[in-house]
Amino acid sequence: MSLPLALGPARPVPLSAVNPVAQLTAIVVVTVVLLVSGDLVTPAVLLAAELALLPAAGLTRPGDVLRRTWPLLLSAVGVAWVNVAFGSLSGADAWVSGATWGLRVVALSLPGILLVASTDPVRLADALTLHWRVPTRFAYGALAALRLVPLLAAEFETIRLARRARGVDAGASPVAHARLLASTSFALLVGAIRRGTRLATAMDARGFDSGTVRTNARGSQLRPQDTAFVVAVVLVCAAALTASVLTGHWDAALG
């Protein structure tokens, strides 16, 4: 399976109407709530709310959802399994602990996936530089580097084939596989640095980071719907915590 490398939605989706910094604020709120709660109910309620938002991020087909989330699901299963197998609890408690950890991992990461699926990285850079005063050198530099990531994936495949053409393959040995992967990755890194240098020169030639104050052609507006989105997320979090306390499951994870 390929890595989820797509850069923003092909066409705007409903969630694209929410300013990226409002989405980031909501992510901070959700993250804090999940970090302080150690029970099963809080992440379950939040996860349900997040799943309800998937269609708004254009993720309606199960295949699309899986393509975006498979590394995350894999790590959630891993975390849950480690807790069941190696945790201090046994029996049903161990399974509850494992499920809690698995749900927390998914509920913590899914907002990030919603953001990436619904947001053109250019709008994200615009919002960060205009509203949060993130330095333009950093924001647009990172953006330019991000564009190169899908190219790297293609290049990795080419280098792998080129090595086979030179008579180098790993056969059945796992050690040889690891060494081949390391040397292929190194060749990829060398190529990436050279491409990065060329990109920096080209950006330099276009007056990037030349000391002039940069303007922004697109702008980035905060509107009432952005406030409404953050307020709604805060309310959902409050509802999740209330449900957890009322059902007697609440368990503070930190402090």
Place this chain on the structure above:
Amino acid sequence: MTAPAALRLAGWGFRHATREAWAVRDVDLTVAPGERVLLTGASGSGKSTLLRALGGLLDPEAGDPIGELTVDGAVPDRRRQRVGMVFQDPDSQLVMTRAGDDVAFGLENTGTPPALIWPAVDAALDAVGFDLGRDRATGALSGGQKQRLVLAGALAARPGLLLLDEPTAQLDPDGAAQVRTAVLRAVDARDATLVVVDHDVESWLPLVDRVVELLPGGGTVEHGRDWRPAPPRLPARQQHPPGEQLLATEGAGYTHRGSDAPGLLPTDVVLRAGRTLAVTGPNGTGKSTLALLLAGLRAPTTGRVTAGPALTTGLRRPERPPHRWRAGELVQRIGTVFQQPEHQFLTGRVRDELSLGAGDTARAEELMERLGLAALAEANPFTLSGGQQRRLSVATALATDPRVLVLDEPTFGQDRETWAELVALLAEQQDGDRALCLVTHDAGVVTALADDVLALGAAVAA
């Protein structure tokens, strides 16, 4: 609004900090406002260094300049806003995810008020004939479209000086023609001075007023519009009758994972000993994919690739198709040369690179001697020039003495000198035992080397 820029170089030269030799020297050149100049010369004659200097992109700490170089009477550093530049590789020049945003990038950097940006973007897109709209994703464009977008980005700020550094070297003939047409359109009104660096003189001659050739030892020669470079010398070669069948595809096609349309339609080809097959056709018809199938590097998704008995002798499992051979077995039988030579280098020394494949050092020494690499035996392959790297990558494929040689765009981005060297080298490989398969856009290579031609494209689809 801007006026075209005037350039003046007097006794100018530059030496990189880490080198003893001058990259370029003794250049005297005056370019009048609105003039169009092609700057040419062999690889390593300092064309790109000179162009970067004009663009104000040479870091003073990167080396020592000598002599005088001015743009509109001032050092280029102070004229940066008057200059638009386009480099070779479109993918390392685009910044934004959407076409219009990318053209706007340079205007934003110079602090243009947002209200003035979009009209300028639309004008620039129009000037290069880019009609796919501002919202088109940059990642989904062809090479020629990307490079026209890069050109639009350079033109958006209405530069008085347009500098192009081999802008078509990485494009197929269609894309290259699109870019040249866009350049012609953009400078038609002569409101910008144009300097193009390229070794493809013939293609640019109709667009420029004069040609300036940089000489490898320093200094320049001027040529007028009616000048034609000497035609390349083609190697004498011997025709061989078709020998035994070494490799064949039977209805072999390939569809990329997750893609609906096939990358290569089912294709039949036969490679015979003593013959050279050229595979041609526009981008997107699957030429390189066919090369990978023949080279035993990819499995066809339909049809099959079969190797003749002459090739399968000695295999542990001779009934298997080439893509299932072990790498060690493959490299003894089919040699492959990739488009980018550096992808194939595995060691830190030219000598090691060759003895790795040859097994014995005597053959490695012989190859280095024959391919003019002996003096570079201790050099790191990654530090060689483009032409030297190309020769080395062909040498590594020859080191194991394979019966079949598959080459993907072997002459891509080579200057005239290395082109001729490479064609001569490949002609030497056309003995009665070996089959060659060349995937190429280069009509010159086809004329010089091919016995048979397979043109991929609509004909295959029908």
